[in-house]
Amino acid sequence: MKKFYITTAIDYVNAKVHIGHSLEKIQADVLARYHRKLGEKVFFLTGTDENAQKNVLAAKEKKIDVKKFVDENANFAKKTWQLLNISFDYFIRTTNKRVHWPGVKKIWTLCKKSGDIYKKKYTGLYCPGCEAFLKEKDLKNGLCPYHLRPPEKISEENYFFRLSKYQKELERIIAKEEIKIFPKTRKNEVLKFIKAGLEDFSISRPTKRMRGWGIPVPGDRSQTIYVWFDALINYLTGIGFGWDEKKFKKFWPADLHIIGKDILRFHAVYWPAMLLSAKIELPKAIFVHGFITVSGQKMSKSLGNIINPQDLVKKYGPDPVRYFFLREASPFEDIDFTFEKFERRYEFDLAHDLGNLVLRVVSLAKREKISFPKRFYLKDKTLKRKIEKTKKLFKKEMEKFELNKALVSLWELISFSNVYIDRKKPWQKREKSIIKDLLLTLSEISEILFPFLPQTAQKIQTQLKKIKPQILFPKLKSS
Numbered sequence: 492m493k494k495f496y497i498t499t500a501i502d503y504v505n506a507k508v509h510i511g512h513s514l515e516k517i518q519a520d521v522l523a524r525y526h527r528k529l530g531e532k533v534f535f536l537t538g539t540d541e542n543a544q545k546n547v548l549a550a551k552e553k554k555i556d557v558k559k560f561v562d563e564n565a566n567f568a569k570k571t572w573q574l575l576n577i578s579f580d581y582f583i584r585t586t587n588k589r590v591h592w593p594g595v596k597k598i599w600t601l602c603k604k605s606g607d608i609y610k611k612k613y614t615g616l617y618c619p620g621c622e623a624f625l626k627e628k629d630l631k632n633g634l635c636p637y638h639l640r641p642p643e644k645i646s647e648e649n650y651f652f653r654l655s656k657y658q659k660e661l662e663r664i665i666a667k668e669e670i671k672i673f674p675k676t677r678k679n680e681v682l683k684f685i686k687a688g689l690e691d692f693s694i695s696r697p698t699k700r701m702r703g704w705g706i707p708v709p710g711d712r713s714q715t716i717y718v719w720f721d722a723l724i725n726y727l728t729g730i731g732f733g734w735d736e737k738k739f740k741k742f743w744p745a746d747l748h749i750i751g752k753d754i755l756r757f758h759a760v761y762w763p764a765m766l767l768s769a770k771i772e773l774p775k776a777i778f779v780h781g782f783i784t785v786s787g788q789k790m791s792k793s794l795g796n797i798i799n800p801q802d803l804v805k806k807y808g809p810d811p812v813r814y815f816f817l818r819e820a821s822p823f824e825d826i827d828f829t830f831e832k833f834e835r836r837y838e839f840d841l842a843h844d845l846g847n848l849v850l851r852v853v854s855l856a857k858r859e860k861i862s863f864p865k866r867f868y869l870k871d872k873t874l875k876r877k878i879e880k881t882k883k884l885f886k887k888e889m890e891k892f893e894l895n896k897a898l899v900s901l902w903e904l905i906s907f908s909n910v911y912i913d914r915k916k917p918w919q920k921r922e923k924s925i926i927k928d929l930l931l932t933l934s935e936i937s938e939i940l941f942p943f944l945p946q947t948a949q950k951i952q953t954q955l956k957k958i959k960p961q962i963l964f965p966k967l968k969s970s
Contacts, residue, residue: 495526495533496742498726500750501540501583504564505549508571510798510828511783511790515749517813518780518822518894520577522747524942525889534742536729537572538583539565542705543622543718544696557704561586574804575812576945583729585722594733595716595724596709601769607653613693616642621753622718624693637753650695650714657764658689664763664773671776672759673892674823677752681759692761694720723762727771745774752779778892781825783816798828810944811837811964817943818898834967841947842964844905845936848912849951852929853960855917863934863955864927871928877907878935885939894943901939908932930955 499515502508516537523535541561550560569582585591602608615624620638624645633641662685664670665678672678695714698707705715724732726745731738750758755777763773782789785796803812815836820826856862869875881904888897908929917925934955941948950963 493531494742494746495523495531496730496745497523497526497533497535497747498729498745498749499537500748500754501538501585501722501725502568503543503545504539504541504561504568505543505545507564507799508568509790510800510803512568513571513575513800513812514783514816514826515751515780516572516577516579517575517816518778519749520575520579520813521817521894521942522749522889522892523578524945528938528942533580534730535579536581536583536726537577537579538581538725538729539568539585540718540722540725541565541584541586542716542721544701544704545619545622547702547704548619557702558586571800574801574809576809578945581729583725585725590734591725591728592706594728595706595721597733598724598727598765598769599709599716599720601771602652602765605768605770607656607768608650608694609653610648610650612646612648613651614644614646615693617645618642647697647700649693649697649717650708650711651691652694652720652761652765652768654689654691654761654764657767658685660767661685661689661760661763665759670759670763670773672755673776673778677755677759677777677779677823681755684756685760689760693717719757719761720765723757723765726762726774744772747776747778748774749778749780752781755779778822780822781820784825784827786829787827807833807837808946810947811841814841814898814944817894820895822892822894837964837967840902842966844902844909845947846963848905848909848936849933849954849963850960851909851912852926852933853954853958855926856930856958857960858918859921859923859926861923861926861930862958863930867931869928869931870924874908874911874928874932877904878932882935882939898943901936904932904936904939908936 497519499519502512519535519537523533527533546561547557550557553560565584572579583591599608616627617624618635618638620635620640625635625642629636630642635642662682665672665681665685672681694717695708696717698713698715701715705718706721708714708716726748727739727743730742748758758777766773784790785798788794788796790797800812815833816826818836818840819832869878881900884900885897888900912929915925917929933951937948937951947963950961954961
């Protein structure tokens with residue numbers, strides 16, 4: 492059986508996850524479900540990044556024990572993804588000393604054996620938000636471009652990784668697409684960064700500054716392993732590296748890492764270099780998504796525009812939330828959220844187009860006492876050709892990760908079916924063959940829809956089985 496191993500980035504737990512964190516979880520879930528339907532053995536990994544200094548500082552600010560603080564936010568993240576029907580196979584927490592820590596220490600030892608880890612004193616510009624040292628050229632008006640605040644100047648003695656050693660090899664790997672990067676604009680961005688010259692990077696922090704939080708450096712308890720070096724290794728430990736080698740060999744290499752554009756450098760440069768040093772096979776592809784903005788602005792506590800995905804799900808249900816972020820824009824671009832845009836999608840695409848189609852067809856079948864046909868072929872050649880064309884286009888878009896375009900192709904079939912009913916007027920002609928063909932068309936629509944809106948697809952199948960019409964998307968109270 493062909494395997495498909497897909498991962499998302501793991502989220503910091505210095506605060507509760509918000510709607511911005513949900514995007515790649517939804518995208519990854521669609522692809523995981525799609526590959527399961529193809530009959531592949533899928534392993535879908537997500538989780539939380541818990542060994543960061545920012546978690547320690549956030550807990551201190553709230554005057555809460557670090558472990559208690561981290562546990563609360565990790566559990567909130569896990570519950571949020573469950574509410575969104577994210578079908579992960581394992582939720583990894585990097586504080587897990589049985590699953591994660593042994594593999595991290597093993598990679599450290601392998602990289603050191605390759606001669607790629609050394610200790611030196613260093614002074615640099617550090618952004619606590621990125622948990623990374625920045626260069627002057629990375630800054631915009633003296634500020635971190637992602638966190639919009641000046642970095643701190645820090646001098647300390649740390650362990651370093653010989654990234655410079657792998658410059659030529661990394662350039663070749665990315666150029667020849669031994670690791671494919673989607674979209675290609677991000678591939679060009681990575682190549683430009685590599686060609687500008689790679690410098691060795693710090694992979695530890697003084698344990699004193701970390702206040703004892705995190706994974707100690709093997710053989711040197713005065714140093715703690717840098718959170719990014721530690722976090723990236725979750726893609727190995729989450730499938731057994733360091734504790735279940737049989738499982739690890741079954742699923743590695745990763746078929747797809749899904750990440751945000753702000754952490755591309757870590758995944759397309761640092762991560763492959765670490766694997767080359769440890770002599771471990773490289774991942775196959777990286778899918779880079781955009782950000783979610785709110786009314787054109789980046790989400791931030793100071794602006795008060797943080798949106799809790801649990802609140803959205805409780806008000807609208809998981810599938811409308813999933814649909815909006817999958818349909819509104821290309822997965823590779825920023826997606827702007829407003830309640831007006833969201834409710835427009837809900838009312839027109841879901842309630843009017845899809846919901847109305849299902850209600851009309853199932854109501855007709857009930858009136859005419861027609862059960863779901865045992866024959867699984869359509870009599871109407873026009874409908875049949877449209878479904879075949881939709882499936883072909885849908886498959887093509889899914890292979891390119893153009894999730895919004897895949898949905899567009901499906902919605903063209905939904906619109907076609909609504910027009911077909913209006914043209915055929917089965918309520919007047921009372922031709923059972925037309926209604927049976929429409930029932931079969933709905934079944935095909937639900938099958939294609941399932942990876943995107945699993946709850947809705949299941950509801951459609953239930954209505955078809957019982958011929959019991961029900962409203963899929965209730966009218967919004969605000970309308």
